Amino acid sequence: MPLISFHGATGTVTGSKYLLESEDSRVLVDCGMFQGARELRLLNWDKPAFNPARIDSVILTHAHIDHIGYLPRLVSQGFRGRVFATPPTIDLAAISLFDTAHMQMEDAAYRTRKKYTRHEKALPLFDTGDAELAIKRMLPVGFDKFIAISDNIRFRFQPAGHILGAGGVEVTAGNGSGKTTIFFSGDVGRYGNPLTIDPTPPPECDYLVCESTYGGRLHEPDDPYQVFADLINDAITDKSVILIPAFAISRTQQIIYIINDLIRHKRIPPIAIHIDSPMAISATDIYCKYHSLHRIDIRELAPDQCMLEGRNVFLHKDQNTSKALNKLKGPAIIMSAGGMMTGGRIMHHLINRLPDPACTVVITGFMAEGTIGRKLLDGAKEVYIHKQPVAVGAKIMIVHGLSGHADYFELLHWLEPLTTPPRRVFITHGELSQSEAMAGHLQQERKWECYIPSLNEKIEL
Numbered sequence: 102m103p104l105i106s107f108h109g110a111t112g113t114v115t116g117s118k119y120l121l122e123s124e125d126s127r128v129l130v131d132c133g134m135f136q137g138a139r140e141l142r143l144l145n146w147d148k149p150a151f152n153p154a155r156i157d158s159v160i161l162t163h164a165h166i167d168h169i170g171y172l173p174r175l176v177s178q179g180f181r182g183r184v185f186a187t188p189p190t191i192d193l194a195a196i197s198l199f200d201t202a203h204m205q206m207e208d209a210a211y212r213t214r215k216k217y218t219r220h221e222k223a224l225p226l227f228d229t230g231d232a233e234l235a236i237k238r239m240l241p242v243g244f245d246k247f248i249a250i251s252d253n254i255r256f257r258f259q260p261a262g263h264i265l266g267a268g269g270v271e272v273t274a275g276n277g278s279g280k281t282t283i284f285f286s287g288d289v290g291r292y293g294n295p296l297t298i299d300p301t302p303p304p305e306c307d308y309l310v311c312e313s314t315y316g317g318r319l320h321e322p323d324d325p326y327q328v329f330a331d332l333i334n335d336a337i338t339d340k341s342v343i344l345i346p347a348f349a350i351s352r353t354q355q356i357i358y359i360i361n362d363l364i365r366h367k368r369i370p371p372i373a374i375h376i377d378s379p380m381a382i383s384a385t386d387i388y389c390k391y392h393s394l395h396r397i398d399i400r401e402l403a404p405d406q407c408m409l410e411g412r413n414v415f416l417h418k419d420q421n422t423s424k425a426l427n428k429l430k431g432p433a434i435i436m437s438a439g440g441m442m443t444g445g446r447i448m449h450h451l452i453n454r455l456p457d458p459a460c461t462v463v464i465t466g467f468m469a470e471g472t473i474g475r476k477l478l479d480g481a482k483e484v485y486i487h488k489q490p491v492a493v494g495a496k497i498m499i500v501h502g503l504s505g506h507a508d509y510f511e512l513l514h515w516l517e518p519l520t521t522p523p524r525r526v527f528i529t530h531g532e533l534s535q536s537e538a539m540a541g542h543l544q545q546e547r548k549w550e551c552y553i554p555s556l557n558e559k560i561e562l
């Protein structure tokens with residue numbers, strides 16, 4: 102009988118790692134880093150509850166760091182197997198892992214210099230060399246093709262929406278009547294979202310591992326096009342600056358897509374969009390490369406044109422032009438990473454712009470507990486950035502319609518085509534209250550047996 106164990110994304114949205122063990126193979130689905138609150142981040146430094154050297158393969162659902170960010174560490178701890186992912190996931194993972202390595206190295210050097218460490222030298226979780234070794238192990242696999250990992254285990258990806266290249270993973274263990282099918286939802290996207298495609302319904306399965314980021318919440322029914330049109334028209338009248346902390350992958354491209362669309366349809370006048378994130382710039386190139394995997398209609402465009410570029414978009418790769426943005430006067434939009442305001446170039450923009458009542462900070466995604474983004478959402482009048490207090494004078498706005506995650510209603514809709522109930526649904530990837538709410542919905546409305554696993558729990562299937 103196969104065994105499944107949960108080594109992250111239990112009671113939290115980060116650190117996704119699910120280990121599947123059969124007679125002849127050990128497969129890790131996702132290899133994510135814990136993020137957010139300190140007690141979670143410290144888990145990245147613990148010795149894993151499994152032996153990385155004994156894992157044969159890793160399957161990555163998508164390129165977000167909370168699903169791939171532990172991979173370099175897995176390699177440095179002895180993992181020598183193959184890493185399967187879709188081609189866009191591999192391209193996005195490469196930029197994302199290098200960016201995270203750089204950030205970790207800069208942070209470690211800063212803490213060593215400032216003596217913010219109990220050790221003689223602060224260390225990064227992984228460096229660029231580790232990231233490179235991890236990327237070299239990746240093998241591209243398209244959607245809907247079964248790949249045999251061993252005599253006993255095969256898998257295929259199916260589109261999950263969410264971000265470019267994201268997939269749910271159907272794994273079958275065993276053969277004939279002894280066959281067990283497990284479907285890992287990955288992160289499930291939304292329906293009719295700007296830029297991303299709709300998620301494909303899950304296949305019939307014996308066991309389902311289902312995310313629950315919004316297991317107890319419904320997204321506000323706002324129209325992101327209208328919200329941005331109003332915001333930008335106001336900024337043009339007031340000559341003010343809109344600061345958007347945005348995930349470099351997916352969210353930045355969605356917002357550029359919406360703004361370019363609004364300009365094209367003359368719902369707003371042209372406005373300068375400054376992208377201050379080298380990673381977001383590289384991710385945008387990758388989005389343009391895989392245009393058939395999202396909603397960009399290339400029939401409307403010239404061959405060398407991409408809806409995510411254009412004469413209003415200004416790219417800032419080096420630090421000098423990034424710093425020059427501190428003096429930028431409105432009307433203008435500055436978009437910078439990271440999305441949850443836990444690090445990256447957005448931090449210096451926040452120090453510079455948060456105290457200014459003329460500035461609007463627009464929050465466009467999920468903010469985990471303990472992040473500056475969550476504090477701003479909760480109405481903080483002051484936040485600490487690099488251990489310094491920063492007053493919050495700027496207007497804080499939230500745009501709901503861009504979330505990359507299905508809410509519970511959309512998750513139930515996504516699961517509707519499953520006519521045979523799975524033997525058990527493992528609810529993961531949610532803060533505990535959200536996972537409990539999702540389990541409640543499935544138990545009440547579908548009478549499905551649900552279980553919320555705890556960290557490192559192992560279960561026989």
Ligand SMILES: [Zn+2]
Nearest residue numbers: 163165263288
């Ligand atoms: Zn994700």
